[in-house]
Amino acid sequence: MAVPPNIAELKNLEVLSFLNNQIKELPTQISSLQNLKHLNLGMNRLNTLPRGFSSLPALEVLDLTYNNLNENCLPGNFFYLTTLCALTLSDNDFEILPPDTGKFTKLQILSLRDNDLISLPKEIGELTQLKELHFQGNGLAILPPELAVVSCVFETADEG
Template sequence: MSQSTVSCLPVNTAKMSKAKKVLDEARETQNRELDLVDKGLVSFEELPGLFNMSNITRLTLSHNKISLINPGIANLLNLEILNLSNNQLTELPVSLSSMPKLRILNVSINKLGNLPRGFGAFPVLEVLDLSYNNLNEQVLPGNFFGMETLRALYLGDNDFEYIPKELGQLKNLQILGLRDNDLLELPREVGELQRLRELHIQNNRLQVLPPEVAQLDLLSNKSVMKMEENPWVNPIAEQYLLGISHVIEYLKTETYKIIYNRHMQGGRSGPPPPKADKSKKASRIRA
């Protein structure tokens, strides 16, 4: 009879004790980096005392099953790098964007369908990875493009059809990842991103590019431009077969500007290209 109490123990006790062991060791050694990858974590309640560890600078919680981030995470005032990729997150706390030293935030491969109000208030954020979620242009907060310190923005594998013209405000942006969306066009303001060195727009529904893309430095040895798997108008498709440099040069021509303006003014031939079927995407499947 006395042994029956054993069955009352939580199923994830072993996993939880592993996480607790990592926390205890970090406290003892004053380790400023916490690695909690693949510990079977479901919630922050399995990490007692974490939010009191204000000396932590890096927190890695990827490959777990966490669905909510406790707002108390903002107590980690020295946190610079937060990796929550590959979890079950459906939303983010408003407090996240108030973290004073957060430079890198990775919440890719989750189930985010919206972003909290004021999300763009991060004071020093440099890298933001929101790829492989269920986001679109409708859920971007009004201040999203106010993150002037941002150097890399990854929005690939979402549901964007358009990117707001406010994109041009990200003056320090060097990498823009927009692959595998439903993009029908890019804003002309992309040409204002004078520090941009990587543009990933492959596998969308793009037929034309704004001529302003030609103003960017995308042809140097350290630059990258990926644009395959789009239903380009024939002139762009033909130039692409010759190479990215030919596309860039073609975008500068008066001939192309006429084609672009006609296309944007409703001169498209037929309906827009169909969307890809994303019904089996992991981010759509309920846990």
């Protein structure tokens, strides 16, 4: 399935879900959705995000679960999505989390389950609003000491 460029015409759209549609790429016009608050792109085949992706000034929830993303797939301006409250990057191919993740100062939920993470950046300590951090199913040997200042619930192993 391809996302048509004329999606930009949906000016008042607040919630958009493309869950499980085999999408390989997004048109840059998606950045024109100025009222978009919740974007679910889970269970697709994305291996890149468009450059203008950070131009979503109202975006609060972004789900990128089950794609083919890694740290090199994120455009540099991705970290300007400063309105994000929940970011789900689970079941992708991340080996590292970029230090710019610390710019998501409003983030309350960060899910990194089942990637290939070997470390977390010290900047994760800048996420002072974080309430939930999910990172089970990775290769993390140690956690950065800066994480101690964040008062959140860690989920490190599957329960049940």
